[in-house]
Amino acid sequence: MIQQNLVKVGMADLNIATDGAVLxxxxxxxxxxxxxxxxxxxxxxMAHVMLPSSDIARETTFNFAKYADTxxxxxxxxxxxxxxxxxxxxxxxxxxxQMFAMSGQTDSLRIGPRNVESCTAVLNRFKIPIVAQDTGGSFGRTIEFDSAKGMLAIRSVQFGTKEI
Incomplete structure (x- = not known):
């Protein structure tokens, strides 16, 4: 999905798009x-959520985009x-x-699954339905969301591109 009006969302960042722009x-x-x-x-x-809860925040300048709950x-x-x-x-x-397989994983090492759980809980609190998702596994992804069509394109090296 190549668009001229591209809005980049960095790590621990968020933004909005209108008028057909792509996040x-x-x-x-x-x-x-x-x-x-x-x-x-x-x-x-779109939000690029790094961690499930701001309860663990230690930075001097708080980044609300970093945590699912904020x-x-x-x-x-x-x-x-x-x-x-x-x-x-x-x-x-x-x-x-879950990017790294480790034996005897503690909950603190399950960052990916905990991020999904936390995002789901916050969305439930606001009564916002999750209509599609591509979560889990052990591989990275790049995503683009088209504000004109409401389509999420997901790219990964292992599985190519799919739209949900």
């Missing part, structure tokens, strides 16, 4: 690329300010891989 993030391993979409207003949002509410606020309505929002997500 793109790369480097999704254990991170989750979460997208929200208002199909009537054609407003899209990134999703911030993304919602930005989308609502742009004219989206929460009752129409649909979510799609990709990533949340």
């Amino acid at each position: 793109k993030t790369t480097g999704l391993g254990s991170c989750v690329g979460l997208t929200l979409y208002d199909p009537i207003k054609k407003i899209a949002g 990134a999703i509410p911030e993304l919602l606020d930005r989308m609502i300010a742009a004219g989206a309505h929460v009752v129409r929002l649909k979510a799609k997500m990709a990533g949340g891989a």
